[in-house]
Amino acid sequence: MKKVFLVADNIISPLGTTTAQNFEHLVNGVTGVRQHDDKAMSDGRFFASLFEKGYFQTDECWTKFEHLLIASLTEILYGVDKNISDKKTVLIISTTKGNISLLETEEPGPELDARIALHTSAKKIARHFGFVNEPIVISHACISGLVAMITGMRLIQSGQYDHVVVAGADVISKFVLSGFQSFQAVSPGLCKPFDTDRDGINLGEGAATVILSAERPDGExxxxxxxxxxxxxxxxxxxxxxxxxxxxxxxxxxxxxxxxxxxxxxxxxxxxxxxxxxxxxxxxxxxxxxxxxxxxxxxxxxxxxxxxxxxxxxxxxxxxxxxxxxxxxxxxxxxxxxxxxxxxxxxxxxxxxxxxxxxxxxxxxxxxxxxxxxxxxx
Amino acid sequence: MNDQYYISAHCSISNNIVSYNNEAVFEGTGHDIPGFLLSVYQHLGVKYPKFYKMDNLAKLGWLAAEVLLKDFDKTKYQPTDIGVVLSNAGSSLDADKRYYDSVQDIASPALFVYTLPNIVIGEICIRHHFKGENAFYIFERFNAEFISSYVSVLLETGQLQACICGWVEMTATGYKAVLFLVEKEGATPFTTENINKIYSTANG
Structure with a gap:
């Protein structure tokens, strides 16, 4: 069985725009979670890790979700010696809700349905970066990111592809927040994982990309x-x-x-x-x-x-x-x-x-x- | 590479017709999609109260699996050796819109849980007690090549011994489900060509 290596990675989050920046903040105990008061998202205040308003915004060409993916892909592909347009390279996108926030702001109709569709985003992004194969989208709830990596790993192991670029992102809007609130699953403060007094989740925004490859880079x-x-x-x-x-x-x-x-x-x-x-x-x-x-x-x-x-x-x-x-x-x-x-x-x-x-x-x-x-x- | 696996059964539901192995087994009544889905459920004569709380996508996939697996002897396998790999184009958009309509009033957790496409897989797994690998992929059109090659890899590498795979799509105005049961024995080789043929001959 072929071995699969992580040859490059990137995280775009409220904590930073590279893996190194993100890791440094974690080492220093810095969190992206804070209290927000945004009536467009929730009547009451809530804790979440969100990008500053205006940092990534839907425009005529790209949605906020797509901007996040593009930012992460751009950082990782810059200077990486991987032939994106190679027939043995494929893009996998991982997301749970993608463009769903458009339901909140745009006119309903068939055009909007087509714009929200995850394959629309995937295709646009694949074309933007020059991937030649049809991108694969995985939407499998909260394990999407791991299923995307496992899918990529299998596609390399089976010899179908040599390089797989796996990118994931999600945006938090009223749709997602209200859903978790309706489940009484959102913590009223900072979340407390594994703590005896834990009382629910905080939601967060972010994007991340890894390049998986059959080619082993030098060194560790x-x-x-x-x-x-x-x-x-x-x-x-x-x-x-x-x-x-x-x-x-x-x-x-x-x-x-x-x-x-x-x-x-x-x-x-x-x-x-x-x-x-x-x-x-x-x-x-x-x-x-x-x-x-x-x-x-x-x-x-x-x-x-x-x-x-x-x-x-x-x-x-x-x-x-x-x-x-x-x-x-x-x-x-x-x-x-x-x-x-x-x-x-x-x-x-x-x-x-x-x-x-x-x-x-x-x-x-x-x-x-x-x-x-x-x-x-x- | 794919010819050592076989389609041991297939089922399609589209255009008011339910087919099992190319044979129409039921023509639905009902004037709209929920009415049609209910008529299929009643035709099957099973008692499964959870059916009523499912969204249309989950109902469609659940019904297709019910027909697909009517002669399947799952006791041949361990629950963890049976997997489900599904795909569609619209994700859970039909349920997403219904949920978001509820948000204006009181957000409904019962609707929110269906705003994920993989919930249909969860419903099928609960019904049939399948615990193996599961994944939901989104493609603009039925991607026979991906499904046949990926599911073959899962079988070849021993991740699974049997797999339910295919397409389950639900929109406000249309629907189509085409499911395949893939095992190591059967009549029809599990190839891209064969599943494409079955998919395109399904009504609708």
Whole structure:
């Protein structure tokens, strides 16, 4: 089986426009989440990680969602020696709601439907950057980013493509915020992942891109070693009661990568800070024998960036492997009694080789990937 | 590469007609889309109260899977060895609009949950107890090449032993579902050409 390498990455978030800028803020404990008072989005005040107004705006040519993707793709493709117009290169876009905010501001009709369609955005962006193959869009709730990476990995492993550019983004508007509010799932303050007093999510905006490649760059490199997806087959809006299905995906990913629980140096959890998600993840991690492995959630820095979250968190994890630094879980202070896992509350510096990244979402979906740092070329 | 996998069954629902393996098995009544979907549900004679709370996209996909899998012996496989890979062009836009209409009054969590296209996969997995790999892709048109090659990779690499795959589209004025059951044995080779042919001969 061909190996798949992360050869470039970018994060565009309220914390910065490069992976390095983002990582530096996380190391310093800086969060993008703050209180907002915006009547166009919500009657009451709410906490979220949003771009400054006017930073990315819908115009005649591009929507805000597309501007985000373009910003991330532009930063990553600048100076990268990858032939975008190669027949063996494809673009994958990950998003949950894409252009949906246009429903709030534009005249309804067939034209608007066509403009909102995700394949419209994907095609325009692919053409803009000169990709020749039809882009692939994945929209799979909160695991979209990881499913996009796993899809890209498989397309390279099977020899169909040599390079896959995976970009994800989501924008927060009244549509998404009101939905999570209707579920009583939004925290009234800063979110507290894995904390005993956790009380819901913060939402966030962001975009991220990784380039996956069959070609190994020189020197130290991050490999996307494996990935697996599962379904709870239990409930469309509540996670599994046992965590067994996420555990199945974790176990499969570890098996495929040839790793044992003791080989995993840290876990990047989904950690949305809802009561049920974090509890389910803790159960799955425990079933996998990983309850003592340092685990973090980055939702306290970024909020939940939906279709971008899997990518942003995988990129930060890759950077953690390179820097031998595990980012703490912002917002966490008190461990709950049920299913204790080893939540990082302080910056940890130690040699790191393997990271497990997990995510779960509506529709009962779960995903797990393994990122491995390879020091020298064989 | 694809010829070691087979389409062991296929089902289409479009233009008021439900077909199973190229044979029309039901012609719907009902004057609108919800009425038609309800007539198919009643024709099947199953009792599944959750059906009523689903959005139209989930109902369509759920009904197509119900017909597709009527003779499928899932006990041959582990739940984690059966997956679902679906695609469409419009994502969940039909449900998105219905949800956003509710926001003007009181935002409805029951509608919001259907504003994700993969919920139809979740509904099929709950009904049939499938726990394997699942993914929802968006393409402008049915991308037979992607579906056949990607699902073949999932089977070839042992991620899955059986896969339900295809197209499920719901708009305000039209709908089309074409689902394939792909296994290691069967009559029709699982090729781009064959699934394209089945897709395009489906009414509508």
């Amino acid at each position: 490199v991050i490999e996307l070693a494996s990935g697996a997806v599962s379904n709870d087959a239990n409930h469309i809006s509540g996670p599994s009661r046992t965590g067994e299905e996420l555990f199945y995906a974790i176990n499969k990913a570890m098996d495929t990568a040839g790793l044992k629980p003791e080989d995993i140096d840290f876990i990047s959890a989904h950690g949305t800070a809802t009561v049920y998600n974090d509890e389910m993840e803790a159960k799955a991690v425990t079933l996998a024998g990983l309850q003592n492995v340092p685990l973090n959630s980055l939702k306290g820095f970024y909020g939940h960036t939906l279709g971008a979250s899997g990518l942003i968190e995988a990129i930060i994890s890759a950077q953690s492997l390179r820097q031998n630094t595990i980012i703490p879980t912002k917002g966490f202070s008190k461990q709950g009694d049920a299913n204790p896992v080893n939540v990082c509350s302080q910056l940890i510096s130690k040699p790191l080789s393997n990271c497990l990244k997990i995510a779960s979402g509506f529709g009962g979906c779960n995903a797990a990937i393994i990122l491995t740092k390879l020091k020298t070329a064989p």
